[in-house]
Amino acid sequence: MSTTYDRTELISSISFTDIERDNGSFSEDKLVEAMDLFEQYGFIRLVNVFSHKRMANLNSHYRHRYRHLLQGTNKDDLRPLFTVDVEGPFNDETFYxxxxxxxxxxxxxxxxxxxxxxxxxxxxxxxxxxxxxRDTQAIFGDGPDDYTIDKNVPVYAMTVLIPLVDCTLETGCTKVWPKSHLTPNDSEALRIDSLDPEVFVGSALITNSKLLHRGGANLSDRLRPLLYMTYHRSWFRDFYGYEDRPPVNVTNFEYRKIPDNHKHMFSWTKNTYKYIRYKAMVKRLLPRFVKKQAGKIVRR
Structure with a gap:
């Protein structure tokens, strides 16, 4: 394994003009090219998808809302990981x-x-x-590192990385192993030369959940906060790494603000079956509770 640093010609990337960004227009040609690159390499860098004004707003809210988590850490790897609440500028369809x-x-x-x-x-x-x-463990293998079957399965999850400060070789890029999503295990993946795509504020890096990668060391003297969102096919759920925190945190008040055409995106947190299960449990326990209370009254 060797490392190839930020070689622009080797990094799958699609750029947008300010007009394309502000209009939200993704031409058919660019979309097809982006999908082809993503399928081939397992990642794509989308350049200039957020305006500087929007990023400044996100950064300001983030720094204020989570200042208690950004003033120091006891984590051995100096990388606190936490859920970002769906509120303020994070509860905006132009973000999620x-x-x-x-x-x-x-x-x-x-x-x-x-x-x-x-x-x-x-x-x-x-x-x-x-x-x-990799962001998801193998779902069809004999073990978490057995992607023999998964490597041939269409993408079922992907991660969108959005930096709040420029991710450079100094602050730390997300190192990727191109085409590793097509390998049967990590040993085979590590035979591939890695890349360090720099991603600047306003841009995003999208990775196939099966792509081998890691965050780079922060060699600078400043904090490097990174937002990330994962998107799944409707049938897939990822519980790994969320034993002590919710993957998505949205209150009923904030959920009501979400446009109807996007509410399905939050179905994991607002699962209707959850309420059906609660209702069934209440029906099952209520008669027992009533009988118990009635017995107390009779005994009195």
Missing amino acids: ANPHIHSFVCNILGRKCILGAMSSVASYPGAPDQRLH
């Missing part, structure tokens, strides 16, 4: 359903795809390289 990103995601995962996670990882100065990983 950005026209370019959402169009791209839906063309791969289908129009019924859901939002599987909205989180942040903040790398402190001195944070080392992150551990090598």
Whole structure:
């Protein structure tokens, strides 16, 4: 394995003009090219999909709302990971359903795809390289690292990385192993030369959940906060890594603000079957409770 640093000609990337960005227009030619690159390499960098004004608004809210998590950490890897609440500028369809990103995601995962996670990882100065990983464990293999079958399965989950400061070789890029989503295990994936695509504020890096990657070391003297959202096919759920926190956190009040055409994206957190199960449990327990209370009254 060797590392090839930010070689622009080797990085699958699609750029948008300010007019295309503001109009939310994703031409058919660019969309097809982006999908082809993503299928081939397992990642795509979309350049200039958020305006500087919008990113400044997101960054301001983020720094204020999560300041208690950004003033120090006891994490050994200096990378606190936490759920970002769906509120304020994060409860805005131009963020979680950005026209370019959402169009791209839906063309791969289908129009019924859901939002599987909205989180942040903040790398402190001195944070080392992150551990090598794929965002989802194999679902058809004999073990979590057996992608013999999964590598031939169409994409069922993808991650969108959105930096709040420029992700450079100094602050730390997300190192990727191109085409590793097509390999049967990590040993085979590591035979591939890695890349360090720099991603600047206003742009996003989208990865196939089966792509081998890791966050780079933060060699700078400033915090490197990164937002990420995962999108799933409607039938897929990812529970790994969310044992102690919700993957998506949206209150009923905030949920009512979401446009009807996007409410399905939050179906994992607002699962109607959950309420059916609660109702069935109440029906099952209520008679027992009533009989118990009635017995107390009779005994009195």
